[in-house]
Amino acid sequence: MKHLVIVEGVSDRGVVKGLAERLGVDVDVLLMRGNRPRKVSRMVNAALRTVVYDKVIMLKDTHKLPEGKVRELSEKLSRE
Numbered sequence: 001m002k003h004l005v006i007v008e009g010v011s012d013r014g015v016v017k018g019l020a021e022r023l024g025v026d027v028d029v030l031l032m033r034g035n036r037p038r039k040v041s042r043m044v045n046a047a048l049r050t051v052v053y054d055k056v057i058m059l060k061d062t063h064k065l066p067e068g069k070v071r072e073l074s075e076k077l078s079r080e
Contacts, residue, residue: 001054003027004047006040008061016059028053032060040077 005016005027013029020027028051030043044056058077065073 001026002051003055003057004030004044004051004053006030006032006043006056006058008032008059012059032058038077 003020003025005020007013007016007029008031010031013031016027016029019025020029028047030047032040032043040058047053048056060073
């Protein structure tokens, strides 16, 4: 199984790669570039043109947003 994980920053990428290596999971990690979650759908579509992934995971820092706002953002992204 191959997974695509999209993260916000370089340190996040390092953590995900380190965990994946320890767990023996095959992952590709992309940087979100500018903390714009709405652009993630374009990044995913571009990545899926060259590789087949079993799962796509986006790790987004919430920056202490209220739970309702996080849920609203998640629903918007799932529709795109």
